[in-house]
Amino acid sequence: MHKIAHKAFQLPVLESGLWFHNDIRDNFYYASYLYAAAEDKEIEVAFDREAAKDKAAKMMLEIFKLQDRNPSSPTFGHWPLHLDPIPKEAPKNTLPVELMGSLMVYFYKRYGTGFHDVLRGAFEQGLQYVYQSNFYRKRMEHYHHHEAKYTAAKLLFGQLFDDRELLEDGQQSLQDTLARLSQVGMSEYGCLPWFWHWVQAFTCAWELTEDSVIRTALTRMLDYLWDVRATYYLRGAWVGAHSRAWWHDLPKDQNVLMDYVQFGDFELPEEMPRTEFAGFLFYEAPQSARELALHRTEPVEIKCKVPRPAAEAGEPLHSYVYLTRDYAVGGIWERAEEFDNEQHRFSVTFPLLGDRSVNRAYFFLAAEMNAPEDLRHQSGFTEVLYYQNCAAALFTAPATYRGQVVGCLPKGDWLEAAGSLYGSYGNIFLAVHIEQPFKREEHEDRWTLTTSGAGNAVVMECIDKAVAEGLGITELTSFMAKMEQRKPVFHLSRSKDAGSEWSVEYISLRGNRLELKEPNENFSKALINGIQPDYSRYFYHGIDFL
Structure with a gap:
């Protein structure tokens, strides 16, 4: 304040x-x-x-x-x-x-x-x-951020103007939303602008309500919201895929004021693009959520089903994140046309380290109308594979497609070899392998990469420096030497003829064999140690502790 x-x-x-x-x-x-x-x-x-x-x-x-x-x-x-x-x-x-x-x-x-x-x-x-x-007089239909704000407004204005009917409508909307969340969760995954609107609206109602029953329901709501936030939290960052990302969410987490008030375990940036009452509204997260966010000791895999919006039909999406104390890798398996074409598929995410650098490394095939300086709007032609500390992507657009494959990397220290980049950032070493020749451009807080043409493939692998030391890797040069011996094998056909194969194969530092192919009737698109990813172990709620 x-x-x-x-x-x-x-x-x-x-x-x-x-x-x-x-x-x-x-x-x-x-x-x-x-x-x-x-x-x-x-x-x-x-x-x-x-x-x-x-x-x-x-x-x-x-x-x-x-x-x-x-x-x-x-x-x-x-x-x-x-x-x-x-x-x-x-x-x-x-x-x-x-x-x-x-x-x-x-x-x-x-x-x-x-x-x-x-x-x-x-x-x-x-x-x-x-x-x-x-x-605010809208019936519950989508269970999204707009309806969350309508529900809070019903409670607030119903109480302020002694409108019992409106207050009861708000109470029922709140109960309906809680039922939806407890059964299948939120459709607006990893969605910072919208998620904070949920938190702000319901915290505002919680602060002012005089009805003990409503306040108890609001407590349940806020406990749930902060549990979601803690699950995907990494020292100021929101890891994993986003159904929407504004310029202050990508490529750097800047919408951090609520996080700073709640957790306070990162350096507050000077720039504060979203000030929406974080200095006024405070609801202390449950102790379990705070422990989850602040005291991670072992890596976890977060495998989550993401329901489609309530008013839409369709199978759920599947979100995967591998989260450690110092980095996270993962994203969403399926491409979806989200609002304003702002779905962010995957990232390697790092904690916030002040104002010096962006905190994400990722690649995407830009939409044809995407502005060059905008690192958000993506096209469809992409297949992805995530497993633990690795991520791979195939960009399979036809030759006539006018978009480019674009990459974003944090500043750090980088060494370049043929088709690869090796970086040191914070407590992490990061290897980036790119099938097509690329052009690298330095900016004040990031590196951007572009390639000619839309067909490409990328593999990224992270390793904690403490773990790397056990493998004889003590500095960036030795990391580069180690990783140069295990480059991925790319097979990309530019003709896209019937039966042509686009694929990438990679064996990680941990010995995991990753294979990603453009899907057709002859083979599956993703294999991890010869096995397809098992969606049956993805739940609407839950974390797998490794």
């Missing part, structure tokens, strides 16, 4: 009276932090408290001026999202009120007694409009 408040106090006010035009919610979040820090005498500040409260109050009043106050409007009670070029002319959007509306209730209940009359009146009127907008 201290860091954001000081930044807010120093922000220049634009001609519109706001700080930000990219997202109206940022104005409310930063104003909230500034007001709260000025109000809390236990927080040491370097600014005049009354001046800060006045500045924050003016910002909030400007925000309320942009709310749709016309009861006959289809966007009554809503705000615009993006404000350029003229905020008062920006079209209203349904997104800001979903989360900001509930957080406004929280802020009003916690600090409202200290508001001056004009600000208190603006909050009371604005929240009345939100309540009357009925944006």
